[in-house]
Amino acid sequence: MSTHPRPLVLVGVDGSPQSIAAAQWAADEAARRRQSVQLLYSASLPVIGYPALGYPADFIEFTDREGRRMLDRVAQQLTALHPDLEVGTVLTRTDPRRALVDASEGAALTVVGSRGGGRMQEVLLGSVALHVTARGRSPVAVVPYDRDNRQGPVLVGVDGRADTAAAVGFAFDEAAVRGADLIAVMAFDNKAGQGFARRSIIFEVGEAQEEHAVISEQLAGWAEKYPDVQVHEYVFRGQVAECLVGYAGHAPSVQRPQLIVVGSRGRSGLTGFLLGSTSHAVIAHAACPVIVVRPPVS
Numbered sequence: 001m002s003t004h005p006r007p008l009v010l011v012g013v014d015g016s017p018q019s020i021a022a023a024q025w026a027a028d029e030a031a032r033r034r035q036s037v038q039l040l041y042s043a044s045l046p047v048i049g050y051p052a053l054g055y056p057a058d059f060i061e062f063t064d065r066e067g068r069r070m071l072d073r074v075a076q077q078l079t080a081l082h083p084d085l086e087v088g089t090v091l092t093r094t095d096p097r098r099a100l101v102d103a104s105e106g107a108a109l110t111v112v113g114s115r116g117g118g119r120m121q122e123v124l125l126g127s128v129a130l131h132v133t134a135r136g137r138s139p140v141a142v143v144p145y146d147r148d149n150r151q152g153p154v155l156v157g158v159d160g161r162a163d164t165a166a167a168v169g170f171a172f173d174e175a176a177v178r179g180a181d182l183i184a185v186m187a188f189d190n191k192a193g194q195g196f197a198r199r200s201i202i203f204e205v206g207e208a209q210e211e212h213a214v215i216s217e218q219l220a221g222w223a224e225k226y227p228d229v230q231v232h233e234y235v236f237r238g239q240v241a242e243c244l245v246g247y248a249g250h251a252p253s254v255q256r257p258q259l260i261v262v263g264s265r266g267r268s269g270l271t272g273f274l275l276g277s278t279s280h281a282v283i284a285h286a287a288c289p290v291i292v293v294r295p296p297v298s
Contacts, residue, residue, distance in 0.1 A: 008036045008088070010107035010138070012100050012128065015041075015070045020077070022113030022143040025289060027078040027085055029109065029141075032177055036086035039074055040103055042096035043067040067091050097131040104136040109291070111141045114283070133264075133283065139170060139293045142283045150288065153181035153232070155257035157244050157278065160186070160214035167263035167293040172222045172229055174259060174291070181230040183257060186215040187243035188235070211235045241281035248286060260290045 011026040013019040023039060030037045043063050071089040078087050092099045104110040112129045133140045156171035158164065168184075175182040188211055215233050223231055236243040248257050264279045283290050 007033070007108035008038045008106070009033075009109045009111060010038050010040060010100070010103050011111040012096060012113075012132070013039050013041050013071070013074055014096070015074075016113070018113035018145040020074060020113075021145050021147070022111050022141075023074055023078060024081065025141070025143045025147075026109075026111040027082055027087075029111070031082040031085050033108075035108060036088065037078060038088045038090060038103070038107070039071050039078075040090045040092070040099060041067050041071050042092050042094055042099045044093050044095050044099075064091060097128050097135075100128070100132045101135045101137065104132070104138045104140070107138040109141060110136050110138050111143060114142050114144050129283070130280070133279065133292050139291050141289050141291045143289045144287060147288050150253075150256055150258050151180075152254060152256045152258045153183045154178065154259045154261060155183045155185060155244060155248060156261045157240055157263065157282075158184045158186045158215050158218055159240070159263075160218055163295040164263035165218070166295045167261050168218060168222055170291065170293045171261035172226045174261065175229045176226050178258070180258065181232060183247070183255070184215055184219055184231060184233050185243055185247055186211050186233075186235050187238055187240040240278045241285070244278075244282050245285045248288065257288055259288060260286055262290065262292055264292045264294050 009026045009030040011019075011023050013023050023037075027037055029035075068089075068091055071091060075087040075089055079085055090103070094102070100110060100112070110132060112132050114127075114129050129142050133142060154171050154175040156168055158168060171182060171184075174180075212233070212235055215235065219231060219233065223229070234247070236247070238246070244260060244262070248260060251257075260282060262279050262282055279290075279292050283292070
């Protein structure tokens with residue numbers, strides 16, 4: 001018998017409906033991949049008044065006790081859905097953003113919830129979701145609370161750059177595990193910087209031969225590795241986020257994605273914090289889960 005632990009899917013929970021929805025999605029993902037789930041709850045308390053005053057010991061004990069009860073309750077809900085699923089729980093008093101980032105070091109995937117596509121655009125900056133997506137040490141999935149429970153393809157953004165190869169590979173693997181088609185979208189825009197959703201996206205058929213060649217070349221190796229995944233390639237004129245979200249929202253119902261995978265550059269400092277305009281905008285506006293995958297550290 002192997003002594004290596006199962007790869008785990010880490011998910012942040014706080015008892016809110018949004019985090020419960022994220023935990024259920026994470027459980028589905030883990031069961032699909034025969035992985036385990038780890039529920040993480042941070043019982044950190046805000047500083048009030050003079051720091052030396054702190055909180056009464058019995059209040060801290062009450063907070064920890066209620067947190068453990070919540071974790072146990074969510075774990076029971078997940079095992080009711082997937083009886084063979086291994087579910088672990090962790091309670092910490094660390095800031096939830098730091099706790100999730102630190103714990104993501106050993107995760108195959110980190111999952112966080114959000115309030116839902118569209119409504120979080122203005123509030124996402126500085127939130128747990130954005131912080132973890134920007135700084136997490138594993139791929140990070142952001143799951144909208146009001147997501148569509150669709151069974152469509154996996155959608156991935158392709159730009160021909162080497163640092164998006166990890167996202168493309170992750171998307172192929174997700175499509176294979178889910179038995180879904182893969183929709184690869186490449187966008188090019190000579191008038192970028194006008195803001196999200198300012199202009200219509202344009203489907204390019206014959207005027208973007210160079211872009212079609214780039215997308216085919218980037219997908220070729222992965223298509224050979226995953227021969228059972230049916231791949232569809234599209235090139236649009238427009239900003240990348242607009243094209244990904246536009247396709248996801250306006251494609252025929254059977255072609256609307258159940259999942260979007262995007263790459264992101266930067267791991268630290270200002271670049272890592274800002275995450276990238278494409279990733280940020282897709283997370284803010286997508287009605288389905290979005291997984292952000294950064295290139296491996298060389």
